[in-house]
Amino acid sequence: MMKHESIETNAGLLIVLTLAAISIGGLVEIVPLFHIEGTVESVKNAEGKDSVRPYTALEQLGRDIYTREGCYNCHSQMIRPFRDEALRYGHYSLAAESQYDHPFQWGSKRTGPDLARVGGKYSSAWHVQHLNQPTSVVPESIMPNYPWLLETDLDYSDLQGKMKALKKVGVPYSLTKEEYAANTDQFGEDVAKLLDINRAETNMVEQAKKGNYDKNPAKLSEMDALVAYLQVLGTMVDFSKHDEAEFVQFR
Amino acid sequence: MAHEEKIIDPITGAETTGHVWDETIREFNNPLPRWWLWAFYGTIIFTVVYFIMYPSWPTNLVEGGYMKGLKTITYKADSGEEVTTHWNTRALLAKAMQTDELELRRQEMVKTVAATSIDEIAADSDKSQFVLAYGKGIFGDYCAACHQAGGQGVIGHYPNLIDDAWLWGGDAADIETTIRKGRKGNMPAHSSSLSKTEITQVANYVLSLSGEQVSSADAEAGKGVFNTKGCSGCHTPTGVGMKALGSANLTDKIWTQAKVPSATDAAAKVAAVSAIVSGGIQREMPAWESRLSDDEIKVLVRYIKLLAQ
Numbered sequence: 001m002m003k004h005e006s007i008e009t010n011a012g013l014l015i016v017l018t019l020a021a022i023s024i025g026g027l028v029e030i031v032p033l034f035h036i037e038g039t040v041e042s043v044k045n046a047e048g049k050d051s052v053r054p055y056t057a058l059e060q061l062g063r064d065i066y067t068r069e070g071c072y073n074c075h076s077q078m079i080r081p082f083r084d085e086a087l088r089y090g091h092y093s094l095a096a097e098s099q100y101d102h103p104f105q106w107g108s109k110r111t112g113p114d115l116a117r118v119g120g121k122y123s124s125a126w127h128v129q130h131l132n133q134p135t136s137v138v139p140e141s142i143m144p145n146y147p148w149l150l151e152t153d154l155d156y157s158d159l160q161g162k163m164k165a166l167k168k169v170g171v172p173y174s175l176t177k178e179e180y181a182a183n184t185d186q187f188g189e190d191v192a193k194l195l196d197i198n199r200a201e202t203n204m205v206e207q208a209k210k211g212n213y214d215k216n217p218a219k220l221s222e223m224d225a226l227v228a229y230l231q232v233l234g235t236m237v238d239f240s241k242h243d244e245a246e247f248v249q250f251r
Numbered sequence: 252m253a254h255e256e257k258i259i260d261p262i263t264g265a266e267t268t269g270h271v272w273d274e275t276i277r278e279f280n281n282p283l284p285r286w287w288l289w290a291f292y293g294t295i296i297f298t299v300v301y302f303i304m305y306p307s308w309p310t311n312l313v314e315g316g317y318m319k320g321l322k323t324i325t326y327k328a329d330s331g332e333e334v335t336t337h338w339n340t341r342a343l344l345a346k347a348m349q350t351d352e353l354e355l356r357r358q359e360m361v362k363t364v365a366a367t368s369i370d371e372i373a374a375d376s377d378k379s380q381f382v383l384a385y386g387k388g389i390f391g392d393y394c395a396a397c398h399q400a401g402g403q404g405v406i407g408h409y410p411n412l413i414d415d416a417w418l419w420g421g422d423a424a425d426i427e428t429t430i431r432k433g434r435k436g437n438m439p440a441h442s443s444s445l446s447k448t449e450i451t452q453v454a455n456y457v458l459s460l461s462g463e464q465v466s467s468a469d470a471e472a473g474k475g476v477f478n479t480k481g482c483s484g485c486h487t488p489t490g491v492g493m494k495a496l497g498s499a500n501l502t503d504k505i506w507t508q509a510k511v512p513s514a515t516d517a518a519a520k521v522a523a524v525s526a527i528v529s530g531g532i533q534r535e536m537p538a539w540e541s542r543l544s545d546d547e548i549k550v551l552v553r554y555i556k557l558l559a560q
Binding site for chain 2: 028029032033035036037038039080081082083086088090092120121122123124125126129130136137138139140215238240243244245247248249250251
């Protein structure tokens with residue numbers, strides 16, 4: 001039998017055995033996750049298409065601003081299945097709802113409220129004013145001002161590159177005709193158009209114009225993108241059309 | 252290191268481990284306290300029980316992709332059917348919303364209050380206390396961001412809910428529709444359709460409607476502009492506004508958009524009104540019917556009515 005002493009006096013062997021010992025927990029817990037199916041809920045709308053879609057070009061750029069400004073430091077995007085959270089924020093977050101987030105913005109701390117279902121909760125005009133100067137609408141707020149969002153033109157020079165990068169990690173943006181057809185199958189024609197990298201810029205400008213998020217049609221600002229992103233959060237699944245039991249079976 | 256017999260250290264009387272270095276250096280044996288050791292073993296046993304009882308290990312070795320555990324929960328699906336499933340937090344929440352004592356009391360109270368008229372609630376201290384307490388929570392989360400915690404609004408942006416002036420009607424049914432469907436208020440900008448002079452004139456007229464001291468000549472001219480250039484179409488010829496359009500009553504002393512109350516002199520007041528005439532107004536209240544339940548909306552209406560009283 002190998003003696004304790006011979007391991008302790010042999011540095012190489014000690015390192016190898018230590019690594020083996022501390023890897024066991026990780027291997028047992030993490031490796032199986034790569035091989036199982038069914039952690040992400042399948043959520044279909046009335047037409048039988050996927051309810052949750054990847055972000056549009058404008059929303060994705062808004063998301064990048066969200067991460068750039070570190071919003072996740074104070075705001076979570078994860079409503080847990082607890083009574084108090086259900087009463088305050090709405091339905092608990094589904095895994096499906098953040099399946100196209102890279103990286104996800106679940107967060108780990110709430111200095112401000114959870115934002116997982118903030119979409120549609122306030123008007124875009126409110127968001128603009130609030131981001132510009134939070135205390136002007138919420139006097140007790142300790143959120144900092146973000147006045148540059150309105151002043152700064154949205155930088156979309158690398159828009160297609162960003163979408164291609166996301167495509168590499170599994171977000172179904174389309175480049176080829178086949179991919180476009182697959183998206184039509186999965187999400188429907190209207191959404192498939194929005195996910196087409198080749199039309200990214202046209203789509204982005206169109207959405208910004210139609211949404212007029214920053215109330216200044218003459219300028220495509222960072223505010224446009226960020227508010228477009230905030231307004232879509234948590235709105236893709238219509239929970240009134242689903243039986244609660246559908247989601248329970250995924251846990 | 253060498254191994255020898257465990258001996259009792261002669262000076263301290265404590266036991267040594269038997270490990271000896273450099274022939275004389277020994278190590279005291281300081282065993283873990285018994286209670287600690289047994290608690291530690293206890294946690295290991297707990298882990299095993301937990302592992303078996305609750306969802307634990309993701310693996311394709313078992314059906315469904317993970318060990319679901321032996322513990323079960325029974326709850327009612329939306330279809331009314333009773334479902335029994337392995338223990339998980341989603342089912343736990345569904346069950347809590349259906350069986351938890353406090354939650355049931357909350358639901359019952361919300362339902363009762365929603366079905367009770369405002370006058371009855373005002374007369375019943377239990378119910379009015381519930382509306383004020385529970386409504387405050389909903390209002391604080393959904394409404395206060397714009398209308399402010401006390402419902403006083405922000406002049407220039409969001410209407411005051413605790414005065415007697417209502418753009419879209421102030422009885423319970425109107426308020427309920429407003430919350431349910433949301434509102435879009437729109438006054439066109441007049442900077443291109445009216446000249447600067449006309450805007451000043453009409454601003455003087457609008458101020459005169461509320462009894463403000465203004466230049467009477469301008470106000471007189473402004474009355475003509477008001478009635479011929481489209482203002483009266485929404486605000487009515489007498490300036491009282493129309494509930495159906497959400498057009499403001501210009502004859503009361505209440506200002507929701509023009510910053511007249513904070514203006515210090517007549518010129519500033521005219522400028523404040525002119526700015527609105529010239530730039531127009533676009534404002535929006537979101538619709539809440541998909542986010543709040545019918546009963547919650549009714550509680551909210553009652554809360555707002557109590558606030559305004």
